[in-house]
Amino acid sequence: MTRPDPVQTATTERLTALSLPADQAAWANAGRAGALARLRAAGLPDRRDEYWKFTRPETLVQPLPPTAAVFDDSDESPLFGAVDRLRIVFVDGVFDPAASDDLSAEGLTIERLEDVARTDIHWARNLYGTLEQAGQTPVPRPLASLNTAFATDGVVIRVTGQVSRPVNLIYLHGSESSDATLHNLVRLEEGARLTLLENGPAAARFNQCTEVDIAKGAAFDHVRAQGRDHERRAVTHMFARLGANAAFRSFTLTVNGALTRNETVLSLTGDDALAHVAGAALGDGGFHHDDTVFVTHDAVNCESRQVFKKVLRHGATGVFQGKILVRPGAQKTDGYQISQSLLLDDDSRFLAKPELEIYADDVACSHGSTTGAIDEDALFYLCSRGVPRADAQDLLIMAFLGEAIEEIADEGLRDDLAERLRAWLLRRRDG
Amino acid sequence: MLDIKNLHVRLEDGDKPILKGVNLSVNAGEVHAIMGPNGSGKSTASYVLSGRDGYTVTEGSVTLGGENLLEMEPDERAAAGVFLAFQYPVEIPGVGNMTFLRTALNAQRRARGQDAVSAADFLRLMRDKAKMLEVGPDMLKRPVNVGFSGGEKKRNEILQMAILEPKLCILDETDSGLDVDAMKLVANGVNALRDAGRAFLVITHYQRLLNHIKPDVVHIMADGRIIRTGGPELALEVEHNGYGGLLTEDAG
Numbered sequence: 039m040t041r042p043d044p045v046q047t048a049t050t051e052r053l054t055a056l057s058l059p060a061d062q063a064a065w066a067n068a069g070r071a072g073a074l075a076r077l078r079a080a081g082l083p084d085r086r087d088e089y090w091k092f093t094r095p096e097t098l099v100q101p102l103p104p105t106a107a108v109f110d111d112s113d114e115s116p117l118f119g120a121v122d123r124l125r126i127v128f129v130d131g132v133f134d135p136a137a138s139d140d141l142s143a144e145g146l147t148i149e150r151l152e153d154v155a156r157t158d159i160h161w162a163r164n165l166y167g168t169l170e171q172a173g174q175t176p177v178p179r180p181l182a183s184l185n186t187a188f189a190t191d192g193v194v195i196r197v198t199g200q201v202s203r204p205v206n207l208i209y210l211h212g213s214e215s216s217d218a219t220l221h222n223l224v225r226l227e228e229g230a231r232l233t234l235l236e237n238g239p240a241a242a243r244f245n246q247c248t249e250v251d252i253a254k255g256a257a258f259d260h261v262r263a264q265g266r267d268h269e270r271r272a273v274t275h276m277f278a279r280l281g282a283n284a285a286f287r288s289f290t291l292t293v294n295g296a297l298t299r300n301e302t303v304l305s306l307t308g309d310d311a312l313a314h315v316a317g318a319a320l321g322d323g324g325f326h327h328d329d330t331v332f333v334t335h336d337a338v339n340c341e342s343r344q345v346f347k348k349v350l351r352h353g354a355t356g357v358f359q360g361k362i363l364v365r366p367g368a369q370k371t372d373g374y375q376i377s378q379s380l381l382l383d384d385d386s387r388f389l390a391k392p393e394l395e396i397y398a399d400d401v402a403c404s405h406g407s408t409t410g411a412i413d414e415d416a417l418f419y420l421c422s423r424g425v426p427r428a429d430a431q432d433l434l435i436m437a438f439l440g441e442a443i444e445e446i447a448d449e450g451l452r453d454d455l456a457e458r459l460r461a462w463l464l465r466r467r468d469g
Numbered sequence: 470m471l472d473i474k475n476l477h478v479r480l481e482d483g484d485k486p487i488l489k490g491v492n493l494s495v496n497a498g499e500v501h502a503i504m505g506p507n508g509s510g511k512s513t514a515s516y517v518l519s520g521r522d523g524y525t526v527t528e529g530s531v532t533l534g535g536e537n538l539l540e541m542e543p544d545e546r547a548a549a550g551v552f553l554a555f556q557y558p559v560e561i562p563g564v565g566n567m568t569f570l571r572t573a574l575n576a577q578r579r580a581r582g583q584d585a586v587s588a589a590d591f592l593r594l595m596r597d598k599a600k601m602l603e604v605g606p607d608m609l610k611r612p613v614n615v616g617f618s619g620g621e622k623k624r625n626e627i628l629q630m631a632i633l634e635p636k637l638c639i640l641d642e643t644d645s646g647l648d649v650d651a652m653k654l655v656a657n658g659v660n661a662l663r664d665a666g667r668a669f670l671v672i673t674h675y676q677r678l679l680n681h682i683k684p685d686v687v688h689i690m691a692d693g694r695i696i697r698t699g700g701p702e703l704a705l706e707v708e709h710n711g712y713g714g715l716l717t718e719d720a721g
Contacts, residue, residue: 414522419559419613420569422519423629424547424577433572437563437612 045081048099049180052082055101056188059155065163066155073167073186080178089177092357092389093299093328098181098273103243105214106269106296114461117237117263121450123206124148126193130211130241131218133191137208145199146232151192151221162194165223169249169277173303177332182275182301185247189221197230197256204233209240211267216241222248226256226284233448234258239265239295244272252284254308260288261451263458264295268324271297282308282337289446291455292319292327293462299328306333306340306368316345316445318455320462321354328357329377335368335401344375347442349435351382351466361393364401371396373403380438381411432463470668471495471518471637476529478510478517478693487513489693490529495637495686500669502679502704505690506712511672512556514690515641518670519553520546533637547573548580550636554626554643561613566625567595569613570632577633598631602658620651627658638662639670644678656681676708689715 058070083095097104126148127137133150141148154162167186173179193207207222218241226232230253240246252258264272272295278286292298304313319327333342348356358377379388390407412434420430439459446452471494478488488510495501505511517524518531520543531538538546561569575585586594599609602624614622623643630638640659644652659669659682671682679687679701687703688695689712697703697715707715 413559413561415559416561418521418543419555419561420564420573421543422521422547422553423569423573423633424544424580425573426544426576427542429572429576430544433564433569434561437561440563 045084048084049078049082052099052101052184058187059190062155063158063160063163065158066166069163069167070187072171073183076171076174076178077180077183077187080174080180080183082180082184089330089359092359092391093297093326095181097271097297098243098245098299103215103217103271104269106211106242106267106271107214108211109239109265109267109294111266114458117458118204118206118235118451118454120454121204121206121235123204123235125206125208127208127210128191128218128220128240130213130216131190131220131244134210143201143203145201145230146195146197146205148205149194151189151194151223154194161196161225162223165225165249165251166221169251169279169305170247170275172279172305173275173277173332179275179301179303181245181273182247182277185219185221185245185275189219189247192221192223194223195225195232197224197226197232200229200231201233204235206235206237209236209238209244209265211239211241211265211270214242217243219245222246224248224250224258226250226252226258228253229255231257232259234260235451236260236262237265239267239270240272242270244270244274246272246274248274248276250276250278250286252278252280252286254281255283256281257285258287259447261446261448261455262289263291263455264298266294268294269296271295273299273301275301275303277303278313279305279307280311280313282310284308284311286313287445287447288315289442290317291458292317292321294321294325295327296324297326299330301330302332304333304342306335306337306342309338309340311337311340313341314343314345314445316442318347318439318442318459319356320349320459322352322466323354325350325354326357327355329360331360333362333373335362335364335371335373337368339370340368341372342374344377345442345445346377347439348379348388349382349439350379350386350388353385355386356388358388358390358392358407360391360405361395362403362405364396364398364403366397368398369400371398371401371403373401375405376441377407378438379409380435381409428467432460435463436460470497470534471670472530472532474530476517476531477527478513478524479527481523481525486527487524487693488517491693491695493688493695495668495670497636497668498665499685500663500671500682501686501688502671502673502684503688503690504673504704504707509690510693511690512641515553515639515670515672518639519543519551544576545580547633547635548577552630552633552635552638554623554630554638554640556642556645558614558622558626560615562615564613566611566613567609570595570629573629574632594632598628601661602628602631603654604628619646620648623647623651623655624658627655631658631662636666637668637670639672641672642674643671644673644675652678653681676704679704691715
């Protein structure tokens with residue numbers, strides 16, 4: 039007698055509650071069917087899954103999300119508000135045309151996945167699910183496959199020029215039981231440039247997948263902040279493929295949130311490419327934040343850099359799983375990885391799994407991971423010069439986060455996010 | 470200005486007494502030197518005055534201009550005019566030296582009910598003081614004490630002192646790790662701050678520093694007490710005979 043397999047049971051339960059979007063173009067149908075097959079083969083993650091050892095996936099997997107109260111963040115000005123940007127707004131994963139700007143802009147075309155997936159002849163057919171599929175080995179990422187199969191919408195951007203005005207995806211959260219699944223595609227043609235900004239909690243539960251294809255000499259900058267809602271849950275996947283001389287730079291700020299798993303899967307396929315991925319996460323209590331990164335070097339003279347910093351208190355948990363894989367022949371690889379946490383009390387914890395796997399002999403790869411408390415000597419030094427203890431502590435926390443924040447190339451964006459971090463710390467002065 | 474009366478201090482964890490009844494009065498405008506062998510309690514005294522954690526005062530009092538220092542937090546003591554030049558200045562990665570100093574100055578001014586110093590005014594102030602101590606723009610831009618040599622760290626301490634203009638300057642073995650030239654530079658910085666309204670407490674092992682910073686009064690500390698007080702000649706006596714003779718005298 040065989041016992042029911044809990045993974046298959048959970049997968050079946052989830053799939054029963056979902057249906058594939060109708061009226062799709064043949065390529066979209068095929069893409070979704072392929073993803074569904076990958077998902078069925080791998081099964082949704084469960085707690086015995088090695089890749090989910092530090093983060094319990096149940097609430098991301100179960101048919102309905104736990105409810106999440108909508109947080110009122112009107113005490114702060116809108117993020118990126120000082121930047122001239124093209125805004126695209128989704129509320130609980132549903133496109134809001136009235137709140138969004140006109141999608142036409144110079145140097146790029148922006149469409150919605152909902153429309154694109156019904157169009158028979160479209161460039162997106164070669165990208166949709168492609169990088170997600172490639173990112174399934176050596177480690178399966180079934181929640182990304184789930185996304186490809188069932189995504190209801192998203193943006194599809196093709197960049198041909200050097201676009202200076204950022205595109206800002208704004209994900210608002212309106213209902214406490216919303217479950218949003220969005221899939222974005224970004225294709226940067228040779229020499230193109232784009233800055234993509236993303237912000238907001240998105241939904242009670244958010245499954246997001248973004249595939250970014252960066253052609254030769256193109257540059258993609260990404261700055262994201264995941265909102266201030268305390269109870270929201272999110273699993274995001276960013277898959278990027280870099281051609282020769284291409285650049286990818288991504289920074290994510292996460293404060294609050296019950297559960298966040300951000301996976302970044304980068305593939306350096308052309309020589310002399312550069313990929314930087316960074317994050318700052320701050321949380322209290324029930325906050326659980328997981329950064330999972332997989333960088334594959336498959337070309338010569340590429341640079342990759344991972345910088346992740348976490349500040350945790352009152353029982354919060356931080357997770358980092360980061361890997362650099364250097365394929366045979368990827369000589370002159372320069373890989374760097376650092377993950378650090380600052381634990382403000384004894385209740386919080388940080389779990390890290392840094393990995394290097396190298397099959398080329400002329401490479402420089404380094405990684406480090408640290409966990410520590412505030413340096414009391416530094417604190418006393420600052421106080422002895424007249425800085426009140428609470429200010430001194432915030433100063434040291436900001437200094438700790440500095441290396442990650444510095445990864446944001448644009449000074450205005452960097453200052454804006456640093457200001458939000460200081461405000462977050464200030465709000466915690468009272469307890 | 471500074472009055473220490475019958476000060477008894479022990480380590481917070483442990484019963485070991487370190488200061489066993491220190492009495493010391495320093496008037497405004499005076500420079501007092503405290504000399505003594507290792508383990509005599511000199512550095513502990515400097516930490517207790519500046520408010521470092523880890524020590525328990527079991528008896529006695531410390532006042533600055535009549536205010537009870539022992540009841541104040543370290544930042545409040547700084548605002549009241551206490552400054553400790555550390556024996557081992559702490560490196561603080563990620564905090565720029567300039568930012569740090571301006572934050573500190575304005576925090577003190579705020580605590581005293583004064584207006585903040587503008588960025589432009591601060592820059593001017595900084596430039597003047599930095600020049601005297603040969604602190605270059607590079608040192609000002611770098612994170613606090615990170616990558617500084619021993620001499621640079623000590624010069625940076627004196628620079629902070631010059632900017633913050635405290636009432637009571639405590640120098641904890643500022644001469645340690647300095648070559649002769651660096652010591653002169655630091656001493657010149659200190660001497661430039663000597664003023665009728667300011668008091669100095671110079672803690673040192675050696676008489677050498679006192680050739681450059683001339684004390685008005687010299688105290689010898691041993692086993693948690695001040696055992697001798699005299700003029701500058703007392704420092705010379707130590708230089709010639711060591712502490713041995715004085716300690717024996719005390720025992721007798």
